[in-house]
Amino acid sequence: MGIFSFFSKEKKETLDKGLSKTKESVFGKIARAVAGKSKVDDEVLDNLEEVLITSDVGVETTLKIIERIEKRVALDKYMNTQELNNILRDEIAALLSENNSKDIDDFEAPITKPPYVIMVVGVNGVGKTTTIGKLAYQYKKAGKKVYLGAADTFRAAAVEQLQIWGDRVGVPVIKQKMGADPASVAFDTLSSAVANKADVVIIDTAGRLHNKVGLMNELTKIKNVMKKVLPDAPNEVLLVLDGSTGQNAFEQAKQFTLATEVTSMAITKLDGTAKGGVVIGISDQFKIPVKYIGLGEGIDDLQVFRKNEFVNSLFGDSK
Numbered sequence: 298m299g300i301f302s303f304f305s306k307e308k309k310e311t312l313d314k315g316l317s318k319t320k321e322s323v324f325g326k327i328a329r330a331v332a333g334k335s336k337v338d339d340e341v342l343d344n345l346e347e348v349l350i351t352s353d354v355g356v357e358t359t360l361k362i363i364e365r366i367e368k369r370v371a372l373d374k375y376m377n378t379q380e381l382n383n384i385l386r387d388e389i390a391a392l393l394s395e396n397n398s399k400d401i402d403d404f405e406a407p408i409t410k411p412p413y414v415i416m417v418v419g420v421n422g423v424g425k426t427t428t429i430g431k432l433a434y435q436y437k438k439a440g441k442k443v444y445l446g447a448a449d450t451f452r453a454a455a456v457e458q459l460q461i462w463g464d465r466v467g468v469p470v471i472k473q474k475m476g477a478d479p480a481s482v483a484f485d486t487l488s489s490a491v492a493n494k495a496d497v498v499i500i501d502t503a504g505r506l507h508n509k510v511g512l513m514n515e516l517t518k519i520k521n522v523m524k525k526v527l528p529d530a531p532n533e534v535l536l537v538l539d540g541s542t543g544q545n546a547f548e549q550a551k552q553f554t555l556a557t558e559v560t561s562m563a564i565t566k567l568d569g570t571a572k573g574g575v576v577i578g579i580s581d582q583f584k585i586p587v588k589y590i591g592l593g594e595g596i597d598d599l600q601v602f603r604k605n606e607f608v609n610s611l612f613g614d615s616k
């Protein structure tokens with residue numbers, strides 16, 4: 298266990314606050330699903346299925362959860378909202394813990410041979426640059442020497458935005474002019490990072506290529522150029538998804554995992570949305586681990602995704 302793995306009161310508060318809209322929505326729907334019912338019957342289960350689907354958990358994962366609940370709950374048993382809620386929490390937590398990925402302890406990169414290189418991909422506007430800033434902050438806090446690469450060269454604003462984060466965190470940003478070749482920026486960044494003995498390198502990329510072949514070619518080119526500096530780079534390809542887009546985030550996860558080799562995911566903007574259930578579906582459906590969740594625009598609003606804490610925050614702690 299790393300030294301940051303302790304789930305502090307502050308982190309729990311950020312998580313609870315960030316998920317509060319989803320929680321209110323889900324809990325309200327569950328209450329309605331069992332309103333006026335004294336027993337769990339087929340109708341309650343149907344209603345529950347609808348609750349999960351309309352909470353963006355996704356059809357496949359919802360069906361798995363309902364199946365588990367059916368097995369566990371004797372039909373016609375009396376159950377109030379709280380009891381049903383507890384069962385949902387337990388079954389969702391159990392389902393998520395069955396997929397292979399273990400929660401990571403903290404923000405420490407598994408560095409065997411530094412620098413550890415993270416390439417960040419995702420559609421425009423999902424929160425890539427913000428997530429990079431927050432990650433850089435965490436790594437720096439953990440004592441790592443961090444370099445950022447501004448390989449989203451489509452807009453001048455994109456480079457400036459990364460520079461602002463770099464200044465705020467106090468880490469160097471390697472950049473070129475707007476319109477420069479992203480692969481060339483990535484090459485420069487890795488070269489500087491190696492020369493300066495950096496521990497972690499994070500490469501921002503553009504997400505505005507609308508067709509899959511174009512995107513794949515661009516990302517492949519960036520990767521190949523990085524390998525010229527460091528044969529193992531990138532060590533991690535982090536896909537950022539905007540959780541507030543619900544099923545659209547799910548669709549993007551499908552598209553990107555087909556277009557390039559993604560090794561981890563971050564789901565952002567969970568604060569201010571009632572669609573947080575999408576994290577449950579994505580975590581269940583993809584073999585790629587959801588590593589981080591974004592809970593606000595602040596520097597400290599990125600958390601490591603802890604399945605149990607997440608489910609507890611949504612459905613209440615198990616006692």
Ligand SMILES: Nc1nc2c(ncn2[C@@H]2O[C@H](COP(=O)(O)OP(=O)(O)O)[C@@H](O)[C@H]2O)c(=O)[nH]1
Nearest residue numbers: 421422423424425426427565566591592593594
């Ligand atoms: N509320 C909220 N806003 C976020 C979060 N992550 C990113 N944003 C905002 O989303 C917008 C787009 O983010 P940006 O990092 O520029 O996305 P990029 O185009 O993928 O690099 C910005 O206004 C961010 O402040 C989050 O977790 N919560």
Ligand SMILES: [Mg+2]
Nearest residue numbers: 425426449455
């Ligand atoms: Mg950006």
